[in-house]
Amino acid sequence: MKNNQNMNQQLNQIQQESKKLAQQEQQNAAQLQQQQGSQKAQNMAQMEAQAAQELENMAQGAQNLQSQNSAGQQAPFGTEFASETDVQEVKRQNQQSQRNKK
Incomplete structure (x- = not known):
């Protein structure tokens, strides 16, 4: 979180x-x-x-990076990692699939 704040400050300076x-x-x-x-x-x-x-363009790029950082702070790892329930659901489906093959 602190790294994102530091990066956002630097991006803000670049933008200005x-x-x-x-x-x-x-x-x-x-x-x-x-x-x-x-x-x-x-x-x-x-x-x-x-x-x-x-x-x-450089200023716009800095602003875009800030937006990405902010989105990352609001929903950390939201799209990169499955939730525990998703993992359990996949395991359940795999087990069902194995049973169906037998």
Whole structure:
């Protein structure tokens, strides 16, 4: 549980930092686009916009991981391990199947 909390804190920091950097990249791109004369400025603006998009994707990825961690905390091992009653039911069905074969 503590590991998930630590990971969520780190993911939160990544998400916030990524969004902040993405905003800066978008501002840089907007400024470069205003310098219309230069092809180099246009290329730089395009690169800044692409970097901003990648940072936004990184922030979204961090948020998705946080969601997965939260879901894991609410229902630990819910889908990975069978409950005791499920195990007993499978054993019962196997025994019945063995009897039917005889």
